[in-house]
Amino acid sequence: MEYRLGGERLRVVYRIAARDEAEARVRAEDVCIEQTVEFPEDLVRDPDIRRGIFGQLEALAPAGSSERAALGWDATIGYAVEIVGRELTQLLNVIFGNVSLKPGIRVEQLELPPGLLALFPGPRFGRAGLRALLAAPARPLLCSALKPLGLTAGQLAALAGQLALGGLDLIKDDHGLADQPFAPFRERVARCAAAVAEANARTGGRCRYLPNVSAPAGELGERALLARELGAGGLLVSPGLVGLDALRRLADDDGPGLPILAHPALLGSYVVHPDSGIAHRVLFGLLLRLAGADGVVFPHAGGRFSFSLEACRSLAAGTAEAMGRLRPAFPAPAGGMRLERVAELRAFYDDEAIFLIGGDLHRCADLVAACRRFRELVEEELPTVVRCR
């Protein structure tokens, strides 16, 4: 080796399934090799590579206080920042590339040193920036989605107008709206943005329309710029569909400079099994934020999906966890939320969230009235007795 490493390390805590500590140690040492040199350990004779490039097992302990403690060991592994270089793609690879192929290993924690954090500006707006844009300094932000798929651009625009009239802050495309013949991107964005602008003119509100710009690799940037030109006030993107680094690029200084909501489509396989993949907190709280999401949509407990309350709590904590200069992002609990749960959601997220309610608003014959009710529910003083923090 003809170079020197600077000594900074990133740390990943892996939860490792093993029958006993000895097996856990063998598996953890395997991760140190698999995520770096992937080479028979005994054949690497260069002491600088062994010391500098191999992952280093820094700690191994029975998994914490969770109900799964008996099943796992937490292995803290340090990696030289130089093996990442300067790229989010390679950072993801170092954290979980090859070991994603091994069952019983879950990324539980991630700690990035200053040198790595400095490479990623993170959310352009973050919680405070979004609150300022929307003139909503303290209450939860309100969001809904343009649904169902199959409506024409004109029908979606009519819905967008009503949701904006009703006082919502953010109106996002359904994440399945791409550039289909029934609601082509350009027409849809132009009409929905116009409808929201018209409603804002009537109400004096600041509602923003966020079209879905998840698009083919060569078109995503253009589509985002076109969206801004057509009057969009933000962007929706699914990093599971376009790649996490495409999200980062959208949030970059060269991008359209709009707030970004990240949708979890196709990311579920990383989190649905408690003994493998990536912990909710790390994936939704830290990695999506590192990539620049101002808000992260995910299914809150008790809706149509299966995230536990504990997963939602730790995810939300991740969106605000200290990460150098990175701004906190908003958790955006969704996936079948209902008006009757708003008080519960306010207490759970301590008003620091974007509440996303879709279908339930349509249960009321008058959509505008349903949105007004939604707004009232977050403007009421929250009874202090139900605050959990």
Place this chain on the structure above:
Amino acid sequence: MEYRLGGERLRVVYRIAARDEAEARVRAEDVCIEQTVEFPEDLVRDPDIRRGIFGQLEALAPAGSSERAALGWDATIGYAVEIVGRELTQLLNVIFGNVSLKPGIRVEQLELPPGLLALFPGPRFGRAGLRALLAAPARPLLCSALKPLGLTAGQLAALAGQLALGGLDLIKDDHGLADQPFAPFRERVARCAAAVAEANARTGGRCRYLPNVSAPAGELGERALLARELGAGGLLVSPGLVGLDALRRLADDDGPGLPILAHPALLGSYVVHPDSGIAHRVLFGLLLRLAGADGVVFPHAGGRFSFSLEACRSLAAGTAEAMGRLRPAFPAPAGGMRLERVAELRAFYDDEAIFLIGGDLHRCADLVAACRRFRELVEEELPTVVRCR
């Protein structure tokens, strides 16, 4: 609804965990809604959307002959091609976007109609094209990787030269080689390509060097073009890191026009659990091929990873399954393969594979001799008695 759907449908077979058929039916009908309108079914009154946009449950049957039959039901769901539009990103979303967030649902089969298949040219070379480039009409192709991470560009080039002298067909970067300070992309590619060209000049061989171009979203295309300019004979890319659609774009007519090997980094979470995610055959065999991979690297059974023989067999079948005009891709079994297993691999893959051996070649004091031995092992007549097909 003011438009007409053409009637073509894509079909996805989901394996659904359920206690009984009634529960399986409820879960399957939920998928029909979740993957399309994600809206309370009773609130969708437009008969055209109900008929045309809702997924349609076409069949429900106990899961086939596998050992997991008792655990699952296979639900065949048809989707109107119009909800995909023309984009791979949205196709992935329709297949598995939201339901990836629900445990106990696995994509087992995928059938794309002609109208959708026509949108995706698939592998530019495929099996026959790669064989022609390498003048290897019948034997398995031989590949190794430049390892370990931490070597300098000069050291990697020296290795590449030896592997090429020894008669390998393809020399790929380790997938963890990005643009790190110890082996910067431009220097590494230039030196490794030169070393392989020099070896070819001595041997008369056609060995190709495939640098890893997994890179940030805005740099991938440039890096691939630069690689070609510097003499690369193919590309390695990890679609799990850069997005499946970035792979498609690399294989596109506007791309560098080089053969592409896909690496499975970060894709493991889709396949490691037998009851959720995406079946090996669909992900590695069909989807990576749809995106244009000429070869798909994966860990063969009995190496450092956990794929079963059955998974490997079905994955390999997927790489050649009929898909309109799409060329078959090569399976590239890897992940700790050894020379002593070559005969077994030849029988298992019937010589239709790229064999990737990394570390084991370095167990021999003379790397060139080890490569020559590897080549001999695939040029020997395979005893017909061990052929499995």
